Structures are given as C-alpha cells and as structure tokens.
Amino acid sequence: MPHLICPPAGTASTGLGVGLGIPGHAHPLDAPLEWARLAGPGAPVHWAVLDVDGGPGTRPDPHCAEAAGRLRTAGVRVLGHLDLHQGARTFGDLLSEAHRYLDWYRVDGFFLDRCPGERSVLFEVHRIVTALRAFLAPGHIVLGHGTHPYPGYAETADQLVTFSGPWSDYRWSQVAEWTADHPPERFCHLVHGVPRGHLEEALRIARWQGAGTIWFTDRTPRGGDPDPWAAMPGYWDDIISRLGTGVSE
Template identity: 35%
Template sequence: MTGGHHPDGRLLVPLYVHPAVDPAAWQAVAAADPKRVAAVVLNLADGPGEPDHVFTEAAEKLRKAGLPLLGYADTDYGRRPHAAVVNDILTYRQRHGISGVYLDQVSAVPGALPHYRRLATAARAAGCATVVFGHGDHPDPGYAEVGLADLLVTFEGDWAAYQALALPLWTGRHAAARFCHLVYGVPAERAGEAAALIAARRAGVGCAVPGAGENPWSTLPHQLTAGRPLPEPI
C-alpha cells in the first residue's frame, strides 16, 4: 500500500472479532485473494491487549496467507498521549509482525496536525510501511498532505448515512487510492450497490458489512461472503 502503485478497488477488513469466538470468519479472511485485500486490521482490545496465543496464531495464519496486517491503535482524537500510542504500535510489531498501523479516532481539525505528524513519523520509524488515519469523516485537507497517512478513512457509518454523503471538493485533488469508506448495516441485497457507490465516490479502498450495533465490524464484509470484489473506481 505504499508508493501509490497498488490497484484501486480493494478491501480493508476491520476484523474485530476474536478468533475463538468466530473461527470461521478468520478462516474466510485467510482464504481471501491477497491481491484484493489492502489490509486486515487486528484489534484485540481497542489495541494490542494482553498476550493471547489463540489470537497470535490466527494472526500468523493471515500473515502467512500474504495479507498485510495493521495494528489498531486508538488515538482518542488527539487526547491519548503520544507515547501510549507508540507503545501499542511497538507491541503489535513485536507480537504480530504488523506491516502497518490503523490509527483510529483521529482528529479532523488542523490544530491536531502536528500531533499526528509526529505519530506518523514514529510509526514509520517503528517499521510501519503503511499508516492509516481513521477519521470516520472528512478531515481538514491538511491531513492528506504527503508524508502523513497512506490512507484516510473519510467515512465510517451506516448505510443510510452513506447514501446521503456529500464529498468535499478537495478530495478530487488526490488519488482514489488515498481514501477508504467503511459502511456497516448494509443488507445483503444492497451489497453490490454499496460496493458500486464506494467506487463511484472515488474511495479506492472500502468495506461494507451487514453488522450493526455496538461492534458492526464483528461481521464479515459482503465482498468475502458473497464473492463480490469491489468494482474499480470510475
């Protein structure tokens, strides 16, 4: 996912269910075509959590299947101390050999840019080839500057909200591969429509899941359950 050479229309999988709870979900992800998967996000406990051999073994199977792994780290909109976030990254690197980091709850305001610039720099110094900023909506355009994040999650929400989304003009100045849209609460019969909409909105990476409630990301993406790849962006 670095260097801008990866194909668009790929899947980001937030795999937020423990492999002991839903082993079939992990097996389905491990069986996915690595060329179609931008990355899988590991999240044990809103971070790396305590050492867990079941989780470690399942993550290793994903890595051996050729899937890039990102470690989930909560930044609490800039309130979480720099050192705590970096410690999460280093823990993931040590335990799971992650190739990147998914920084979640990233602030959208320009005043927090220096904080996130330092975090991105620290992540790369720790060996992360890929840095994802999980804003959940469109941030200040400064977050798209070169050298910060490889991927910006500019939408995370339910299907109804996604259908009403309006894109700010500044997004048109960047490649589709820089943007990711994560949509939950998508009924199976609307999965194709959701994938087409993600592509039409120039999000080169995306995910649509049926789940809702507190943790919709405990359900598998439609693209893995129905064998529907994301169409290429228009």
C-alpha cells in the same frame, strides 16, 4: 443522487482496484471462520486490523499471533489498532502500544482509530505517524477519521478513512472536492447496515467517490451486538464476486 456530483477524475470510468479493509473482527477463538476466510484464495483484502483488547493487550496472545501470521502468509497486511481517542491519548502511551504490537505480532502498520481531523491537531498527528514510521520498513498507516478531515492529513498517512457510519447516511453522502487531487487508493469507506439488495449501489458510490478500499456489512450496532465489524457480512461471497467482476457504472 448527491454522491454522483463532481466525482473525482478517472474513478468512475475504470471500476478497478477496489479491495477490502477489515476494521477488526472478534477474537480468533470467537470468530475462527472470519479470520480463516480473510486468508482464503480470491479475497481482495488490502489490510485487516488486529485489535486484541482495545489495543495489543498486556501479554502476547498466541491465538492472535497465529491468525496474524496466516494473514501475512496470504499477502494481507496486518495493522495494529491504536485508539487516539480524538487526540486525548499521550504520545508515550501510543508508542508503547505500537512497540508491543511489533514485538508480539509483527504488524505491518497501524490503524489510528478515532483520529482527530481538525487543522489545529495536524502537527501532533503528524508527529505520531512520523514516530510510527521509524519502527516500520516501510509499513502502512491508516488514519481512522470516519469523516473528511482537513486536507493536510492526506500528506500524513497512506490512507484516510473518510466515511465510517451507517448506510442511511452513506447513500446520500457527498465527497469533499479536495479528494479529487489524490488517487482512490488513498481513501477508505467503512459502512454498516448495507442491505444485500443495495450492495451494488454501495459499491458504485464508493467508486464514484474515489474510495479504493471499502468494508460493507449488513450488520448493525444495536441490541446485544454493539460492534458491526465483529463478524463477516451475510453476503461475503457476493461482495467477493462483485469486486472480482466489477459493477456497471
């Protein structure tokens, strides 16, 4: 299978350390069970994205603040959602949203969604990340490219989302060779439409491709449910169990 070609050194043999990155759930009032489970014991959640209203919103939301506080108490990083619109957002608008996230929700970092990956805009993304880090101590920055960017982005943030999309693409995906120069904790894969029967295969792909953070769900973006990340996958307990025990290589 293509994903087994040239695996990053050391990632296929250990099968350890893979955890969850939550790209965002529905509002805590609409998905109280989801937010409660993220803070539950035994859930290996590396971080969870707080998206109030396409960003921090226009005023503090007490329900979101409470949900964020529970996650931090449970040791889960809470990341504010900043949409770069493939580089179309202004520097000032992004910093204004970042300030609101920090003031209202005390976030631990930021998820830069729809981050461009071309070499030509690397300097501007680096400028944004440098400004965000000035607000954090030290904080966690994830660049949501959704595909393999120019390799220089790996030196800019703590993690890169190098895959975001459907299982039909992920199962035949290939890892970029340059990722082998970095440890698995630098990369994240977000995959929707993963059938329960293929969950172990999906986890094996993530390990072979060197992704230390993943989010797999059986939900798909169609019909009246355009956001596949809005709720838990139907096999939440199963994936927690598998991450705790590992899968055969």
